[in-house]
Amino acid sequence: MSATWWRGAAIYQVYLRSFADGNGDGIGDLAGLRARLPYLSDLGVDAIWLNPWYPSPMADGGYDVADYRDIEPSFGTLAEAEKFIEEAHALGIRTIIDIVPNHGSDQQEWFVQALAAGPGSAERGRFWFHPGRGEHGELPPNDWQSIFGGPAWTRVADGQWYLHLFAPEQPDFNWTNPEVVQEFHDVLRFWFDRGVDGIRIDSAAVLLKDFDSIEESYTDHDGVHDIYRAWRRIADEYGERILIGEVWLPDQERFALYLRPDEMHTAFNFDFLACAWDAAALRRSIDTTLATHAPVGAPPTWVLSNHDVPRPVTKYGRAITSFDHGERRDGAPSDPVLGERRARAAALLAMALPGSVYIYQGEELGLPEVDDIPGELRQDPIWNRSGHTVPGRDGCRVPLPWSGDAPPFGFGAGEPWLPQPPAWKRLTAEAQAGDPASMLSLYREALRLRREELGDGTLNWLDTTDEVLAFTRESGVTCVANLGLEPVRLPPHDAVLLASGPLDGGELPSDTAVWLRTT
16 A cells, blocks of 8 residues: 555544444454454555544543553453554555544542542642632633533542533643653554554544633644644654544634644544535535645545434535534434435545545445434433433444344344334345345445545636535546535546436436546
């Protein structure tokens, strides 16, 4: 593979708990993932990105890390992880893992030491411990709120408070402390030494805090770039290793700073992910993305879903098709037929764009969001932190259906950790594999053609009506997506390479996309 493999890669996101269960305990694991590597090879992906696989109490699905140098026992062992990396490489598939630098687990050794050591200790200096306000310190140090809801501070037995931008079980590290800086440098080298090809950096923009500010001030401070310049130097020591940022920023100029040649290689394109199914909005998002990345020479990324957002089939079937973390629209009515048709078209649109593309597990099966999980079975901390008013993210994390006519659908021998809908029997990988009209077949063929003829590069827009997006890539492949209500005439072409749905003679139906040969 090329030294710049990441510029046009198709990267498949594995949420390990829900991918495949190899030991029958109802939880996905490395044994299950290793057994399904041929499936991912046949799908045609270039890399696998795994959500955190470290030992964790699972207060936040593994993003509360207790040990950055080992594997969660329910997932397997460090030796199995090394074997997985080796087996994936043998199939031409790279491995990208999550590093969570903003916070750890309250059960991590450092935090346990900090609680025992007391106020003013070096151990507490690795985190953000502060005295409280009020006559007896009974009020938190400031009024910052947790991203998961409720106060961002928790008081400990001796009266001090510690900061957690997320759940109380996830204390924030103090990135002004040299010990914290060195610890994560060592963690990067630990995994690069074991063959990991890339690091996805969770919550990358929130590491530094300004407690002197009246407003909440913890996002995108200038000093965070020095942290990632040091990380980049370490990655470059190993050659062909990449850094990928989870950077949620509305300011595109600020976003681009993370992608300068001495910082991250790429960052997630949340603007595109959150965009409505609307031609003008998507055109603006694509143009803004390309314009943002060009000055720093970084390839864009295109993302339709991940482990934190509603699945495309459901989102695109709703009356409001955009997404916002502040207004998730969980449980809003969705037209499954319309949603699937649009999701198929969106997949071809995203995969035709220049840069890298991310596919969240189950996206290739057209899985819908599961909105009716019983409250007592929900595990996302957002559910409890919101007083059971926000369902949270469990609906896109339901274990995958592989085969059979009833749960657990080949996921494993045990009962899955979240319930699978019985209706998923038509969506199993087995049921779709032999159907040329299935979502799985569409993804397989699109990824094959993409690897051969698309990937990184540029595009040229074609003149079309307001409800149509059309562009041509260097290889002579033209993508046309009709987001309007009426069919449109296809442009002159030599051949139809792939369509998201049936074509009507020389016309492209509503909510359909097509790839044409136009050389």
